[in-house]
Amino acid sequence: MQGWQIRVRGQVQGVGFRPFVWAQAHALGLVGHVLNDGEGVLVRAAGRGAALAALRDALTQAAPVLERVGSVDCSAWPLPSPLPTGFDIAASGPAGAETNAAPDAATCPDCLAEIRNPQARRYRYPFANCTNCGPRFSILEGLPYDRVTTTMARFEMCPDCRAEYKNPADRRFHAQPIACPVCGPRAWAEVGGAEVQGEAVELAAQALMAGQIVAIKGLGGFHLACDASDADAIARLRERKRRPSKPLALMARTDVLTRHATPTAGEWHLLKSAAAPIVLLGKTDSLPEGLAPGIGQLGWMLPYTPLHHL
Ligand SMILES: [Zn+2]
Ligand SMILES: [Zn+2]
CATH class of the missing domain: 3.90.870.30 (DHBP synthase)
Structure with a gap:
């Protein structure tokens, strides 16, 4: 029986890392605990040396989709007495400045x-x-x-x-x-500051189809949106934002996007990545010029929250 303390640094909080450690430790028959603290994730585990090494390797290699492991360091963990009977996710330790959330x-x-x-x-x-x-x-x-x-x-x-x-x-x-x-x-919908009855997403979709401008409050602020194929709506949106010519970004489902652009394999990969960035794609003449006057490309993104998908 040995005790190991495994310190994991990097973008490891908020990405299901502790549950991942928990599942691995259980499968390997280890006891101990895992917790978030200011430096990242701290694992303290006791068991056979081979099982502990397997846990360390799993943390280094086969981690969940999102997390970015910066470093994995092992040191001895003096076995507590009595020894824990299982493996737990413990309450978070003190906060420091080092860890970035994903x-x-x-x-x-x-x-x-x-x-x-x-x-x-x-x-x-x-x-x-x-x-x-x-x-x-x-x-x-x-x-x-x-x-x-x-x-x-x-x-x-x-x-x-x-x-x-x-x-x-x-x-x-x-x-x-x-x-x-x-x-x-x-989610709710407002017109002129007053809440309106009905399903917010439905109402917003109807307003967009009717050529109106919708302000969608997202995670990081408001998005002003309009129907990108409606030149009049685009002109009104530009007036509202006081942006006569700055390129506007487009959001579309993949099937709609392919009607207006032909991304390469690399560009699709970027579009579909978890960060959901805006990707510049070559412009065709299927959409109004007012979206990006005088520029040969349009910025596209795929829907990235459930609200957008709905
Ligand atoms: Zn609930
Ligand atoms: Zn999900």
């Missing part, structure tokens, strides 16, 4: 399937997320990354969400921004 990530395929499934609890829910996707940095108010240090702290989890949050087999195990229509934030 950036926001575009909606994952699992969450997308969920908001489109009429049977699912989060059917058409604009704020669905899990440990593989959703807001991180934008909701952060402090470190370490835990629900109490995010803007989600004011939404108390409902029993269903709490059960998912506590279930190591669930993809929302320790997902700090976990939410659902019962307990999470909701």
Whole structure:
């Protein structure tokens, strides 16, 4: 029996890293705990040397999709007495300045399937997320990354969400921004400062189709949006923003995008990456010139939150 302390630095908070460590440690029959602290993630584990080495290798190599491991350092962990009987995710340690929380990530395929499934609890829910996707940095108010240090702290989890949050087999195990229509934030629509009845996403879609301008409050601020194929709407949007000629970015589903541009394999890869960046693509004459006057390219992005997908 040996005790190891494994220190993981890098962008390892808010990306399902602790649940990942928990699952590995359980599979290897180790006891101990994992916690977030100001320097990153700290693992203290006891068991056979080979199992401890396997855990270290797993943390270095086979980590979850999002996280970026900076360094993994091992030192001895003096075995506590009595020895822990299992492996736990412990409360966070003190905050330091060293750890960066991960950036926001575009909606994952699992969450997308969920908001489109009429049977699912989060059917058409604009704020669905899990440990593989959703807001991180934008909701952060402090470190370490835990629900109490995010803007989600004011939404108390409902029993269903709490059960998912506590279930190591669930993809929302320790997902700090976990939410659902019962307990999470909701979307609403306003016209001229007054709330209007109806489903906000429906109303916004109707307004866009009718050539109106919609201000969509997103994670990081407002997006002013209009129908990109409507030259009049674009002109009014430019007037509203007082931007006569600065290029406007476009958001579209992949099938719509392919009608107006032909991205290379590399450009598709960028468009579909978790960071969901705006990618400049060659312009065709299928869309109004007013989008980017005198410029041969248009900036495109794919929908990256459930709200956009809906
Ligand atoms: Zn997800
Ligand atoms: Zn809930």
